[in-house]
Amino acid sequence: MLKFTITRYLQWSILGICWILVFFFGFSGFSRHAGWHDIPNSLLDNAYLTIQLIPLNSGAVSPPIPWELEIARFGIPILTALTAVKAFLDIFREQVNMIRLRWLRNHVIICGLSRKGYLLAVQFRQNEEEVVIIEQDEENPWLDACREQDIFVLLGNASDPALLKQAGITHARGLFAVCDQDGTNAEIAVRVQELVKNREDTLTSLVHIGEPKLCALLEEHESHVDNPAFHLKLFNIYEHGAYLLLNEYPVWDDKIIAAYPAPHILLIGLGRMGENLVLHAIRQWQNHSSRRDRRLYISVIDREARGKVESLQTRYPHLNQVCELRPLQMELYSPEFEQVDYCYNEKREVYLDRIYICVDSDALALHAGLMLKHQLQKEIPVIMRMAEEGGLARLIKNGKDSNGLFAFPLLNRTCTPALLNDTPIKSDTL
Numbered sequence: 001m002l003k004f005t006i007t008r009y010l011q012w013s014i015l016g017i018c019w020i021l022v023f024f025f026g027f028s029g030f031s032r033h034a035g036w037h038d039i040p041n042s043l044l045d046n047a048y049l050t051i052q053l054i055p056l057n058s059g060a061v062s063p064p065i066p067w068e069l070e071i072a073r074f075g076i077p078i079l080t081a082l083t084a085v086k087a088f089l090d091i092f093r094e095q096v097n098m099i100r101l102r103w104l105r106n107h108v109i110i111c112g113l114s115r116k117g118y119l120l121a122v123q124f125r126q127n128e129e130e131v132v133i134i135e136q137d138e139e140n141p142w143l144d145a146c147r148e149q150d151i152f153v154l155l156g157n158a159s160d161p162a163l164l165k166q167a168g169i170t171h172a173r174g175l176f177a178v179c180d181q182d183g184t185n186a187e188i189a190v191r192v193q194e195l196v197k198n199r200e201d202t203l204t205s206l207v208h209i210g211e212p213k214l215c216a217l218l219e220e221h222e223s224h225v226d227n228p229a230f231h232l233k234l235f236n237i238y239e240h241g242a243y244l245l246l247n248e249y250p251v252w253d254d255k256i257i258a259a260y261p262a263p264h265i266l267l268i269g270l271g272r273m274g275e276n277l278v279l280h281a282i283r284q285w286q287n288h289s290s291r292r293d294r295r296l297y298i299s300v301i302d303r304e305a306r307g308k309v310e311s312l313q314t315r316y317p318h319l320n321q322v323c324e325l326r327p328l329q330m331e332l333y334s335p336e337f338e339q340v341d342y343c344y345n346e347k348r349e350v351y352l353d354r355i356y357i358c359v360d361s362d363a364l365a366l367h368a369g370l371m372l373k374h375q376l377q378k379e380i381p382v383i384m385r386m387a388e389e390g391g392l393a394r395l396i397k398n399g400k401d402s403n404g405l406f407a408f409p410l411l412n413r414t415c416t417p418a419l420l421n422d423t424p425i426k427s428d429t430l
Contacts, residue, residue, distance in 0.1 A: 100152075115142075159188045185207045211299055354381055356385075366392050
């Protein structure tokens with residue numbers, strides 16, 4: 001099977017071009033044949049005879065036969081058959097897929113066609129694996145793109161046991177629950193666990209959960225259920241993404257540790273990604289530094305910085321022993337932000353080692369990154385969390401020629417087929 005399935009539009013375009021060519025050959029061939037045999041055919045007569053090749057009613061002519069007509073005599077009937085088959089498959093695509101679906105084995109089921117689900121489906125297809133999507137929204141803009149790539153699509157509630165059975169849950173090798181709501185993903189996990197209890201092998205189910213309390217409840221539920229046929233993995237793209245981002249762009253290096261008591265980083269945006277980045281950075285520093293007086297220093301810029309920092313310190317009471325968090329409450333389009341006074345110490349020296357931008361908007365992240373690089377005029381790495389590799393992330397050249405600006409495409413790094421085999425990152429108590 002081809003890695004990249006030709007789209008229906010391209011297929012019909014190719015068929016259209018072939019029809020134009022064979023019709024031209026037929027018309028030209030009949031014109032030359034009439035001239036060779038002194039047959040008084042008009043232009044309309046030659047066109048009609050060419051059309052008659054479709055039902056095989058005009059191809060029996062006396063020799064000699066021009067080569068153009070020979071091509072048309074065989075090409076038009078063959079092309080007619082191909083067009084009929086193509087039209088049948090397009091019209092009855094869903095019915096044909098339902099028949100094929102019954103024979104699928106070792107495939108992957110993805111519940112929820114969000115951007116996460118679509119990226120996962122595409123990457124599995126690129127690996128030549130069969131994929132079944134379950135999506136409730138009939139107007140989802142990614143549905144047509146999935147069908148064009150020969151991805152099976154079932155419409156309905158992914159927690160419906162009948163729909164899960166129709167998707168082949170008893171024969172699948174893996175399932176991803178990546179719906180927008182944590183509660184829906186949790187319900188899918190419970191339903192799947194009940195459906196696969198009689199399997200001989202093990203089904204790996206990856207469930208995206210963003211709420212820590214719900215994550216803990218699911219883990220406790222699984223620990224009380226003896227079901228060797230069901231392996232539950234809970235994951236969070238923001239937590240996993242923060243871990244991968246810091247591995248790729250560490251908070252410190254040997255040069256920083258040698259020059260300063262502790263690293264100082266600037267974090268812009270304390271949302272789900274930003275919070276997980278803080279926790280992973282603190283954990284790494286806690287494992288690295290044995291001296292209690294060397295606390296990691298993090299300045300946090302957010303429109304609700306004070307409240308979010310207080311919430312974080314309340315939930316993780318030992319955080320202050322390892323890290324000093326400085327909340328800087330401001331808007332990113334404000335004069336206060338653009339004056340960058342928060343980047344200087346009392347001696348008007350820039351005392352930042354890394355800048356991480358974790359806002360939800362790619363455009364806002366790029367604006368903040370470019371502004372900081374322009375204002376500071378210092379070689380400080382600026383790492384911007386982007387949604388994915390396309391779009392604005394293409395403007396950033398990661399590498400030696402990046403001018404200190406780096407784009408981290410969150411979805412492309414975290415939503416990969418490797419999740420089925422990898423152990424998801426979990427948040428330990430600080």
